[in-house]
Amino acid sequence: MYHGLVYYTKLDNQRISDFRQRYDPTVELIDDHLTIVFPVPDKISETLLSKHIKNVLNTWKPFDIHINSFIKTWDHWFFLTLEEGKEEVIRLYNEMYVGILEPYYRSDLFIPHVGVGYVGKGQFDIFNPHDELDEDSYQKAQNDFKHIEVDYWRRIDKLTLVSINNEFKELKNLKDYIL
Numbered sequence: 001m002y003h004g005l006v007y008y009t010k011l012d013n014q015r016i017s018d019f020r021q022r023y024d025p026t027v028e029l030i031d032d033h034l035t036i037v038f039p040v041p042d043k044i045s046e047t048l049l050s051k052h053i054k055n056v057l058n059t060w061k062p063f064d065i066h067i068n069s070f071i072k073t074w075d076h077w078f079f080l081t082l083e084e085g086k087e088e089v090i091r092l093y094n095e096m097y098v099g100i101l102e103p104y105y106r107s108d109l110f111i112p113h114v115g116v117g118y119v120g121k122g123q124f125d126i127f128n129p130h131d132e133l134d135e136d137s138y139q140k141a142q143n144d145f146k147h148i149e150v151d152y153w154r155r156i157d158k159l160t161l162v163s164i165n166n167e168f169k170e171l172k173n174l175k176d177y178i179l
Contacts, residue, residue, distance in 0.1 A: 001042040003162065003174075010032070011114070011152055019148060023118060023141050023144075024117050032116070035113075036093055037096050037101065049101075050175060053177055056096055056098075057177050057179060062157035072138070076138070077119075078116050078119070079115055079116070080150055080152075090110065120132060126168060158177065160177075161176075
């Protein structure tokens with residue numbers, strides 16, 4: 001089992017939902033979200049992780065983000081990215097990955113984002129990203145996304161601790177943290 005920490009963005013856009021249905025392999029697992037702590041093994045207990053999260057969030061106040069860009073990443077994901085609030089999300093991410101989470105810290109891979117689709121060849125593996133692009137899927141996704149307007153302001157005021165089974169097929173919301 002794994003644990004992660006997310007902010008549910010609740011984009012409420014049928015076109016984005018349709019896009020995720022077509023291209024996002026995690027659409028049935030989790031709603032649209034911004035990840036703050038990527039899945040870490042449950043050898044760090046839920047109790048210890050929860051205490052760590054509370055300690056980090058103790059100094060945080062709610063803050064706004066502006067989601068208004070669309071990019072394709074090196075590992076062939078389509079991300080909605082942040083124009084504003086990006087620095088705060090990066091700072092929060094960095095603060096989370098101290099102490100018990102330090103061994104899992106990856107500053108080189110972190111881009112504050114909402115994942116909406118994957119266009120790599122083969123099945124997506126979170127721990128072993130593919131490096132080969134599925135050109136047909138990529139072209140179709142690019143065309144589909146042309147009709148989607150991205151301009152969302154959200155206030156990050158609550159984060160949710162989630163658990164994910166080893167097969168990444170089941171997810172449970174465990175606990176909310178109010179900023």
